[in-house]
Amino acid sequence: MYDIVGKRNLWFTLSALLTIPGLIFIFLGGLKPSIDFTGGTEWEVRHEQRPSADEMTATLAELGYADAIVTELPEDFLRIRTEPIDLIPPGGLEPSPTAEPSGSAAPSADASASAAPSESPSATGSPDASQSGDASPSPSAVPSLSGSPGASPDASPAPIAAGTEFADLEEELDARFGVGEPRSVRTVGPLIGADLIRSSAILIGIGELFILLYLWMRFGFRFGTAAIVALLHDVILVVGTFAILGYFFNLEFDALFVSALLTIIGFSVHDTIVVFDRIRENRVRHAGESFGAIVNHSILQTMARSIITSITVVVTLGALLLLGPPTIRTFALALLLGVVSGTYSSIFNASQILVAWQDWDTKRRARPAS
Amino acid sequence: MTWRRIAPWVIGVIALVAIFIDLPRSVPALSGLPSEVGGAQFRTVLGLDLQGGLRVTLEVVPQTDQEITEEDLETARDIIERRVAGIGVTEPQVRTETAGDGSRRIVVEVPGVSDPGQIRELVGSTGQLQFIDPIGQALQPGQDISELLESGAIRELFSGGEIEQGSVAPDAQGSQVAVSFNLRPEGSDIWCGFTTANVGRPGPIALDQVVITTPEIQGAICGGSTVITIGPPTPENEVERTNLYNTLRFGALPVSLTEQGFEEVDPTLGADFLVQALVAGAVGLVLVLFFMVAYYRLPGVLAALALIFYTLVVYAIFRLIGVTLTLAGVAAFILSIGMAVDANILIFERMKEEIRAGKSLGPAIEAGFNRAWSSILDSNVSSLLVAGWLYWQGTTVVRGFALVLIIGVLVSMFSAVTVTRTILRYVTRTSWGRRLELYHVER
Numbered sequence: 001m002y003d004i005v006g007k008r009n010l011w012f013t014l015s016a017l018l019t020i021p022g023l024i025f026i027f028l029g030g031l032k033p034s035i036d037f038t039g040g041t042e043w044e045v046r047h048e049q050r051p052s053a054d055e056m057t058a059t060l061a062e063l064g065y066a067d068a069i070v071t072e073l074p075e076d077f078l079r080i081r082t083e084p085i086d087l088i089p090p091g092g093l094e095p096s097p098t099a100e101p102s103g104s105a106a107p108s109a110d111a112s113a114s115a116a117p118s119e120s121p122s123a124t125g126s127p128d129a130s131q132s133g134d135a136s137p138s139p140s141a142v143p144s145l146s147g148s149p150g151a152s153p154d155a156s157p158a159p160i161a162a163g164t165e166f167a168d169l170e171e172e173l174d175a176r177f178g179v180g181e182p183r184s185v186r187t188v189g190p191l192i193g194a195d196l197i198r199s200s201a202i203l204i205g206i207g208e209l210f211i212l213l214y215l216w217m218r219f220g221f222r223f224g225t226a227a228i229v230a231l232l233h234d235v236i237l238v239v240g241t242f243a244i245l246g247y248f249f250n251l252e253f254d255a256l257f258v259s260a261l262l263t264i265i266g267f268s269v270h271d272t273i274v275v276f277d278r279i280r281e282n283r284v285r286h287a288g289e290s291f292g293a294i295v296n297h298s299i300l301q302t303m304a305r306s307i308i309t310s311i312t313v314v315v316t317l318g319a320l321l322l323l324g325p326p327t328i329r330t331f332a333l334a335l336l337l338g339v340v341s342g343t344y345s346s347i348f349n350a351s352q353i354l355v356a357w358q359d360w361d362t363k364r365r366a367r368p369a370s
Numbered sequence: 371m372t373w374r375r376i377a378p379w380v381i382g383v384i385a386l387v388a389i390f391i392d393l394p395r396s397v398p399a400l401s402g403l404p405s406e407v408g409g410a411q412f413r414t415v416l417g418l419d420l421q422g423g424l425r426v427t428l429e430v431v432p433q434t435d436q437e438i439t440e441e442d443l444e445t446a447r448d449i450i451e452r453r454v455a456g457i458g459v460t461e462p463q464v465r466t467e468t469a470g471d472g473s474r475r476i477v478v479e480v481p482g483v484s485d486p487g488q489i490r491e492l493v494g495s496t497g498q499l500q501f502i503d504p505i506g507q508a509l510q511p512g513q514d515i516s517e518l519l520e521s522g523a524i525r526e527l528f529s530g531g532e533i534e535q536g537s538v539a540p541d542a543q544g545s546q547v548a549v550s551f552n553l554r555p556e557g558s559d560i561w562c563g564f565t566t567a568n569v570g571r572p573g574p575i576a577l578d579q580v581v582i583t584t585p586e587i588q589g590a591i592c593g594g595s596t597v598i599t600i601g602p603p604t605p606e607n608e609v610e611r612t613n614l615y616n617t618l619r620f621g622a623l624p625v626s627l628t629e630q631g632f633e634e635v636d637p638t639l640g641a642d643f644l645v646q647a648l649v650a651g652a653v654g655l656v657l658v659l660f661f662m663v664a665y666y667r668l669p670g671v672l673a674a675l676a677l678i679f680y681t682l683v684v685y686a687i688f689r690l691i692g693v694t695l696t697l698a699g700v701a702a703f704i705l706s707i708g709m710a711v712d713a714n715i716l717i718f719e720r721m722k723e724e725i726r727a728g729k730s731l732g733p734a735i736e737a738g739f740n741r742a743w744s745s746i747l748d749s750n751v752s753s754l755l756v757a758g759w760l761y762w763q764g765t766t767v768v769r770g771f772a773l774v775l776i777i778g779v780l781v782s783m784f785s786a787v788t789v790t791r792t793i794l795r796y797v798t799r800t801s802w803g804r805r806l807e808l809y810h811v812e813r
Binding site for chain 1: 469630632639651658661697704716723744748753756
């Protein structure tokens with residue numbers, strides 16, 4: 001029978017080798033948050049003259065967007081990322097929104113007006129006069145708060161500036177590179193980004209806590225703790241890999257990455273639970289054997305299942321990674337790494353920690369006795 | 371015992387109902403099928419990223435001394451929905467959200483938009499109306515009064531929230547065009563006091579701290595009904611009336627909003643994504659089915675049937691309760707296909723072990739199911755904990771993903787355990803179904 005438990009120092013070393021580079025790159029700032037977290041404007045566009053990323057960067061700098069990041073995509077599309085532009089500021093929009101759309105949507109406003117008169121204007125129309133008439137005797141003197149005719153010309157031209165910065169920029173770019181066809185535009189304000197960072201941290205932290213509590217409840221303190229250490233291994237491996245890829249290839253992580261991490265947390269624990277469940281069962285059945293031997297049995301017995309389950313998940317995620325839409329690929333990659341790492345860590349970390357802990361415990365107890 | 375008897379029927383009925391719900395009504399041959407039974411509609415709701423459209427996220431900005439109530443938020447949501455629906459957009463979705471730090475948001479989603487600019491402006495205009503007491507100051511339309519308000523040179527009488535819902539209407543005073551509206555009791559009292567004391571002087575109205583009109587008060591207005599007369603029915607005055615009408619009617623947001631994000635996806639790009647995701651899902655599903663059959667033989671075939679049952683039922687639930695399928699949701703669905711067979715694998719591996727240990731087929735199958743159950747339960751509960759937490763706390767995108775995962779986990783527990791077990795019981799009653807080589811056990 002293959003002795004996995006006996007080589008546990010090898011597995012611990014291997015895990016360290018897998019996670020430490022990632023940790024280093026996390027501290028080197030390899031993690032590149034997408035605009036979901038930082039706030040910003042990002043759009044994908046293809047211009048008639050198919051400018052290169054460098055040409056686009058230079059032009060954007062000229063137009064005042066010095067820190068724009070331009071990435072080339074397949075089919076000559078460019079992804080452009082800048083500081084958030086074109087957000088409608090608080091109180092920055094005065095009458096123009098109501099004035100402008102209503103100008104173009106005049107018929108619809110009329111339609112709703114003609115729908116309304118049946119109930120309300122009759123109520124406000126003549127009874128109005130009589131009601132307010134009690135205060136001011138003559139009906140003609142009803143609060144004809146006469147609007148000054150100067151109101152509309154004065155009100156509309158002033159605030160038009162809002163909401164057109166992006167349109168202006170598009171026009172400029174169209175003028176230089178030919179007509180562009182944008183296929184997606186996205187702006188995230190700084191408030192939302194900051195909130196997402198905070199809520200993601202809370203989500204992941206408390207998500208792990210839930211798992212820890214559940215495992216403590218079902219398997220006891222030692223098993224629960226070992227499972228969480230294995231879990232941290234998986235999370236660090238995935239985040240670390242993204243830090244490395246971010247450092248070298250500018251791979252960004254987005255809001256979905258947080259979901260992926262949480263799914264990994266759930267899935268990685270699946271594997272650990274299956275192994276632990278078997279250890280618990282074998283402890284009762286093979287009461288005479290050493291703990292290490294029991295763990296070794298249990299791992300070997302559940303190995304086939306762990307590997308096969310991983311294969312099925314890897315197959316589906318692999319299909320998603322290779323064939324799925326590009327926006328979902330980082331998500332699939334994170335899950336794929338997490339699933340493989342989860343299977344590995346349940347066998348080579350979680351179970352080994354249990355044995356190491358048991359060893360350390362017996363030694364500690366033996367010492368005062370001797 | 372009784373459950374054993376009715377289980378096949380229950381499974382059969384569920385499968386048939388699921389197929390009935392799943393069948394696409396867009397195919398001509400199937401268009402005759404009802405897409406609604408007993409008030410429950412069957413439709414696939416696609417998220418913005420899959421069907422294209424515009425999403426605007428607005429953050430609620432509390433004014434000084436303002437406590438934002440749920441009611442205020444709901445009113446604002448309602449007003450925005452009517453604004454957007456007013457320009458003839460199909461199925462706009464406007465909903466409120468709570469951010470992680472407790473601040474409130476309103477999210478507007480408009481599928482398949484033609485003019486995003488117009489909608490963003492419509493939605494983004496915060497439209498805080500104020501009735502102003504100029505305290506002797508001469509105000510001009512278009513004037514920014516934020517500083518005057520701050521210094522106390524002028525003051526706000528009451529906000530547009532005091533305008534009674536639905537009371538604003540275009541009006542006519544003899545040959546003059548006008549707009550009329552009613553005030554709520556509280557605003558009306560203030561208005562009455564102010565207008566009584568200021569007959570002949572202007573009673574300005576401001577939108578977002580910019581004066582929009584400075585009508586002259588003709589007499590005391592008590593009782594709330596107010597008419598603003600603009601002038602003779604010239605084209606300019608008609609336009610003016612429409613603007614004022616819209617401002618008063620739709621500008622009466624009880625809260626102030628700032629745009630915090632927008633997202634626009636081209637519908638053709640969304641359609642491309644959908645096709646790619648479906649192809650990936652189909653390929654993944656077929657590969658898993660193939661793998662299960664190749665590796666487990668007869669039980670693998672049953673697991674494959676259970677997986678098809680799973681896919682049908684999960685999709686039917688999506689259509690029945692109207693789960694919005696975003697790209698993340700589809701990804702979760704595809705992932706859940708891989709995870710759904712996990713329970714089957716656990717059971718079959720256990721079954722093989724029991725056969726190897728010398729048990730005969732029948733007891734080995736029962737032992738496989740019984741012994742694997744605690745692992746299946748524990749691992750699925752841990753998944754549900756995480757997914758439930760995600761759903762409870764997450765943002766909209768994350769929630770869609772979590773909901774799909776929750777449905778997937780629950781259905782998979784039923785399909786992998788009950789469905790497989792029921793069919794396996796039938797199969798092992800036949801003589802061919804008991805041949806051990808069909809179970810691929812290496813002794």
